[in-house]
Amino acid sequence: MDSATQYKLIILYMLNKVDFPLTNEQISNFFLERNYTSYFSLQESINSLIDSGFVSMDTKRNTSYYHLTTEGEQTIGFFENKITNAIIDDVDMYLIKNKYQLRSEVGTISDYYRSTNGEYIVHNQIKEGDTLLIELNLSAPSKEIASLMCSNWKEASQKIYETAFRELMKKNEGQEDTETKE
Secondary structure, eight states: OOHHHHHHHHHHHHHHHOSSOEEHHHHHHHHHHTTSSOHHHHHHHHHHHHHTTSEEEEEETTEEEEEEOHHHHHHHHHHGGGSOHHHHHHHHHHHHHHHHHHHHHHHEEEEEEEOTTSOEEEEEEEEETTEEEEEEEEEESSHHHHHHHHHHHHHHHHHHHHHHHHHHHOOOTTOOOHHHHO
16 A cells, blocks of 8 residues: 555544544644654645545634545545554554543634624634533624634633633522522
8 A cells, every 4th residue: 555545544544533623733743743754745645535525624714624524434444454553553542642632622713704894703612522612702893803812712711611600600699599498
């Protein structure tokens, strides 16, 4: 089997092992840290998988997110045994070691768009798998501020979520607990 086919199978295997999309950076980090191939060869393999319909891609704020299609699932099901055990072990260890970070990176989403009144709406989300934990839309007066808010969302999102959750769970001072009276 040629090396390009091997790279494609590894990508399909990676996407099949997780229940969330992987970014181009995440896939690239795996390949490049292990010196499996060059960045350009990897991008050719990814683009070929997209062109063949085995992988779909969404792009948000210059980040590409890759999902395995039904055709991709079927293909890796047929050809997974063509990947060496050593590479499968490498992929599995990488995914186990980095699963929380990988999921966190793709589950924290921020983008902006221009509204009809000329301002920008910054759309922020935190997802855990298919579950939406929080969605927050904020108005920004300029494209630069909207972009800055998007850039800061990844780092600030957990604190914002925790604060909102804590504040919404507070009982008013002096309010009687109706649950204990029933």
